[in-house]
Amino acid sequence: MTALSVHDAVEGLGVQSLALKWPNDLLIDGAKVSGILIESAPGPTGHPSADPLLAIGIGVNITAAPDDTPYPATCLIGHGVSITPLDLLARLATAFQARAAQWNRGAGFETIRNDWLARARGVGGPITIRLHDEVIEGEFVSLDADGALEIRAGDTLRKISAGDVFFPNTPSRNSA
Template sequence: MATWPEGVARHVLASVDSTMNEAARLAPGLSGSAWIFAHEQTAARGRRGRAWRAPQGNFAATLVMRPKGGLAHAALYSFVAALALEAALSHAAGPHARLAIKWPNDVLLSGGKIAGILLESLTPDGSQLAIGIGVNLAEVPARDTLEATAMAPVSLLGETGMRVAPQDFLPMLAQAFDHYDSQFRDYGFEAIRNAWLARAARLGETITARTGRETHTGVFETIDATGALVLRDGQGRRAISAAEIFF
């Protein structure tokens, strides 16, 4: 059983509209970091305000924290969270699980999406950050709740046969996040970047990045010091800060 990180609060709820909404409500009264976990969400949301539904037995939680360094620094916590998720899932699934991290903020198991991350700044200067995390521990979402172009979802139980209760996964994730947060604070983003690249899905392969207006296809070379995806195509190297990625 993972130990709980020192100095981090924990709020466990039977039901809530959304752990992200609860994070926003609690944040003004928090002096430090806090995990908000719910067994049920009635109005959860994903990226760009999309409705998000978690079947029973899956994991949903939000971490509220106070990063230092402004909005650009806070945005790099997407990579910290992805590393923590990959580590917690590796602990839960065992050493033979085929895990990878898909830029910018999904975790893959056996090539399918098992987890996603949502970052929202709760203040204009990025001094309070909410990191929402959803993991398919037991079931996959119904296909009709997903976008047509969405990556096929998988679950931990379906792919590995491992059954992990959401409340047991929480300390695994909290401990892993505390570890990588310490790495980030002590050694900077370069340490996080190197660890992330070692786990990156399709690094060195041809992928497609779609922004709101453009589509770019090229070789995924790296991520830069800002976390931007670097593609190499016939026109040279291109840094992309925000996009949907397709394999």
């Protein structure tokens, strides 16, 4: 939902060639323009699934992009968009409100999932996932009902809930 909100806000600025990179990045022409970090904790009842507390961090490269990253990066101004952080925040808040209504406390997950997949980079194609202890190469199949990435490696369908995603022909800036 958060990634779609960022996508919607940036798309509303007229930016072309946008794609989502699982699990939490927005790309323009294959380069990262935004990243999202989400942390959760049990809510007041202490039960993880009952009203968890969320902290969502969203970074958008507006006027500059870092050079020393494992994945190519870009910024909005490099694509002809000049916007202030407050104006971008207002657009993001509007997009987030619309996606939260669509999400409807999880009842709209399938629609969110389908919208995410329609904007995802690499579905049906080759993908490399770097985990802390292994590298998996295969085909990006889909997202499962919990949002985990499904990758077919040989005859095995694996579900990945955390990892670094790379696509063929995407230059890696370092071997992090």
